[in-house]
Amino acid sequence: MRRRTFLGAGAGALALGGCEAREGEIEGGFTGIDVVRGHALRDGGLRGAAPSKTRITRVVIAGGGVAGLAAARALRLSGIEDFELLELEDTAGGNSRGGAVGGIACPLGAHYLPVPGDEAHEVQDLLEELGLRQRVAGRWQYDERHLCHSPQERIFIEGEWQDGLLPMQFAGASALAQYRLFGQRVEALRTGARFVIPTLRAPLAPALLALDAVPFAAWLDREGFDEPHLRWYLDYCCRDDYGAGAAHVSAWAGIHYFASRHGFHAPGDDSAERDAVLTWPEGNGWLTRRIAQPLGDRIRGGHVVTRIAEMRSGVEVDAYDAATQSMVRWRAERCIVALPVFVAARIVENPPEVLRNAAAHVRYAPWLVANLHLRAPLTDRPGAAPSWDNVVYGSRGLGYVDARHQSLDPTPGPTVLSWYRPLGPSSYDTSDGRRLLLDRPWTAWRDELVAELSAPHADLRAKATRIDITRYGHAMAMPMPGLLSQVGSHRQAKGKVVAGRLSFAHADWSGYSIFEEAFTRGHVAGSAA
Template sequence: MQRRDFLGVAAGALALAGCEAPLPPIEGGFTGIDIARGHAMRDGALKSPSPAAVKRTRVVIAGGGVAGLAAARALRLAGIEDFALLELEDTAGGNARGGMVNGIACPLGAHYLPTPGDDAREVQDLLEELGLRRRVAGRWEYDERHLCHSPQERLFFQGEWQDGLLPVHGVGEGTHAQYRKFAQRIDALQHAAHFAIPTQRAVVTPELLALDALPFANWLDGEGFGDAQLRWYLDYCCRDDYGAGIEQVSAWAGIHYFASRHGFHAPGDAKGGGAESAPERDGVLTWPEGNGWLTKQLAAPLGDRLRTGQVVMRIAELRGGVEVDAWDAASKSMVRWQAERCIVALPVFVAARVVENAPEVLKNAAAHLRYAPWLVANVHLRGPLADRPGAAPSWDNVIHGTRGLGYVDARHQTLDPTPRGTVLSWYRPLGPSRYDGADGRRLLLDRPWTGWRDDLLAELSVPHPDLPSLATRVEVTRYGHAMAIPRPGLLAQIGAQRGSVVAGRLSFAHADWSGYSIFEEAFTRGHVAGAALA
């Protein structure tokens, strides 16, 4: 639906309700990512013949996303305080940063962290340090203020809201049979192989490599999983975690989504709800600003060791140390850092550009990785939305069959029940899928923010026709290379990297080295790289 057509429909509905006032204008724009700054590095526009200043430190961390922040924490835990962390953007956090729209905190990227399993012990330690979990009578308990409040999730399907994200109301017994069969298959695979988060803790067996070699869609075909609703849900899950659909990600990745955490529970099974309900996901930690809450805690103790607005242009290993040249956006000059070691916490495609004489392990990873573009749009509403019949408003609200992944409500975690304005965060992957082709990155860069505003309004107005009359502002954050896509064969090529990836005086730490992007992977790789320098 085009915005002009949609606004005509909405205006007619308001007139029928006795309201003749025109729809208010919706302000907005792009925010959060300085795309021009990154592209200036790529295009060579920032090169300088010589540095304006030379600084010395023991360790340079290039990149201030989750991995870089984790590496800085690990250095401090080891007693190493002499380091500098160089971050491209004006705030640290990478894909896990938060922002504000009209005074309301909201995520600019990743918005939750599942309660980690025992394989993710570094993340568990962080959560204990931050007071998010503690041991009570021999058992770990999480601070309920930070756990996602109920109801967690709902799906708009066939004209009404239902609990959970699996389509259950109005589907036939054949669909339910496929849900049960898929649950049994995932359970068997969980017992046959160790699917671990982080992947460093997994043993890459021939069975896992066989799954890695196949597209997930092909594996589903071979296993007889042809039900349209099951496949819609699995495609949604892959786009949610990997930015691309079931035809593009490997069977290992599609199965890993479930087998590495909570499994797959068919409606009515012993771990789910009643016969007509779909179980909610396991406990997740979330905040109004999403995982930006976590990265702010990690960045806060760093003080002036965190240098933002720094475009890393060159990383060179020398006989007695390393040199890192970075363009300082504030002074518009080149600064050369000299150090004993460098932790390269940059995306692999960036690292391959800036590391001189790139080692084979880096060149190999760069050759095999492909990335999904991604968009987050935050829309401020001046008042509460009217709702359709069915399940109550939830934290995660998904509209079946749409290009987007639905929205999360920034006020869901509040303890104040008073209905009032809020910010909805709408997520839109642009990697290859049934909805999008291979030109998602070009579309992301070329399209004006108003185009994304109109998509958001059209999609979310299906369950909420009053949304355009309540929206005041839309802020759009674009990620051209948001996440690595775990394509078939990627696990065999780079996913088996265990421990810290080291080449001489350079240590590489980023979620890319796991082949896909989640907090636990990035944090563990950053922590391991930092701890190894103690």
């Protein structure tokens, strides 16, 4: 469950050429997100304008991320074709979009999807619809062309590459003993309580609420897990999936990372099942483009929703059309609000208590995704072979994925490395990662990336030609202590968050942000409309 999150803001799919820079010169800049549009809504610059036209539809979907697209698909499955989806960015997909640099497809956000468990049957149905899985001889089989190719992961530590992301060969006997003990503790918690994806399928039992109440780092201290290699790995996992370190997310979140799937893989555990993941060169943009394709012109890109109001006979939704620079009012029977809760609370008139409560408690991690075009393969250090996911031990970043790893063409050639950088608490030497994200020039992020990745690849600067950087100010909800008890599934009926003629659908309502949570919430809202 790594870097498949980002379900807050969006990034347009851009095909960028111009990678003919001289050796050692790296061109680039910020791309993918229209920061001005989002901030115009925040600052009130779009409020109060009189609509220049009024349109009628049955259902309006506000927000075109994964949840909004899932809601639109669910409407069509239930026979409702009269709807409109309004999206702030020019293309739908939220933070699960893809782009290209130098003609090479790459992710602009979330880049993989673990093979879903049985509780995520809506996601399973989607994968079957897209031809990614089928039943053969009574068993489900996944199309191996879309499963992550081996080798899957490696870590750069002590001057060489090691297979897997759990530090082992340079860890001592005490570390290995704590690895095994932590694995046993996770298994005990996993069998004693339901850690389920999506969370709405599991009621919040007292054991889960107790874990939700304390920081993960404090729980690890209490349990005696103090080995530095183990603590680095667990902190990495939290930053990877939640955007914040172990000191800032709940113990529920830290345990859920492992217990919701196949547990913690301690060294020597031959029975451990390795997570299978689906991935594509353009990341989860492969999925969102295919969900969006049947919707056609019902997706209204460049529409900034500024007001949602429940009326006696329906709802009114006002949206600024960036193309025509005019305000449009939509009248409908219902509205599916597939927006982050902090945005929804600003634009829904007289927001219901359930929305006000969620907005008061959800906090977001800012993120940065940098796509670096290389003219040729990099020279590697000793150790494990080049992998799909490559992490530098002890770094602030989360490493990089190689866009060509899934290619069936074995010929070495140009590629794109996608580098991920969370800026939530404990991920940087400042409490305001969002301000840092907006204020630093793109060249500063370029230099940080080059410095980090030059340790394992000394020739990176010489072979890099262009870097495109996408910024996400509110990328993902952070499951901080107490959040699950505030917005968790026990406060909702079967995952439906409904207030009058408004249905709410977003990963925020699960307390953390991954594809499965967003898609399920959207599907449930669309099915109930």
